[in-house]
Amino acid sequence: MESSAIPLFEEVDFEKLSDECQQLLATLPREKTWDGSYYYLYQGFWFRAIPLHGIILFQKHFQVEDEDVLIITSAKSGTTWLKALTFAIANRKDSPLTQSPLLTTSPHQLPDSLEAGLEMVCKRIEGCGPYWDHVLGYWRMSRERPEKVLFLKYEDLKEDIIYQLKRLAHFLGVPFSEEEERQGMIEEISRLCSLDSLKNLEVNMNGMHTSGLKNSSFYRKREVGDWVNYVTPSMAERIENAFEEKLGGSGLSFKMSCNTKNEDN
Secondary structure, three states: OOOOEOOOOOOOOHHHOOHHHHHHHOOOEEEEOOOOOEEEEEOOEEEOHHHHHHHHHHHHHOOOOOOOOOOOOOOOOOHHHHHHHHHHHHOOOOOOHHHOHHHOOOOOOOOOOHHHHHHHHHOOOOEOEOHHHHHHHHHHHHHHOOOOOOOOOHHHHHHOHHHHHHHHHHHHOOOOOHHHHHOOHHHHHHHHOOHHHHHOOHHHHHOEOOOOOEHHHHOOOOOOOHHHHHOOHHHHHHHHHHHHHHHOOOOOOOOOOOOOOOOOO
């Protein structure tokens, strides 16, 4: 796979990029991806051209405020669920949950070549990656500055949603009161934001995301460990080995299950 400093490429819509971004792309190393397009190496991470344009603008103009909440996840790792939970918790004082905007608005307003995609990930070349550097970076920051970074695992949310919602509310600076707990507010938010509830709403069954994707595409089976049903045994073993290699000694671990498949799939 080639790696060189080159000019812009045909898959990029020039009109969507600023002059600054076009000039920058011409100087960056690139790698061809599984689908024939390119990732560009910028500040140690790999991006496609259009997202990179947004990142440059973000770095140049965005001013973070103390009350800002940033949700950082990888695709298909519970992003939709976490967005809904965060919104419902932070805005629960504004209106009854029965009138929540989540009931009418999507919380958001894999590639077929899995072998090639896995190869790219293992080589640390992936969109907004390397994945491991992101995960470990946020994990370590959550240990050093727990008041600024809350590290949540999808598996933990599935295992004990009530406890995790308490953690999330405390982190957001809006902890549940004893009265709210007695009234069942936590359970109500859990039900409102459950993926079974969200996916059956009209807005998420038939609505469209601003990216052009159907809102329904953001809702999958929601089963922990379901990934093993989409890869070969050798691919699963390689993924487990990669987790062990990349996270070994960090104190961070994930539950892996390549030896057993979900019985309900």
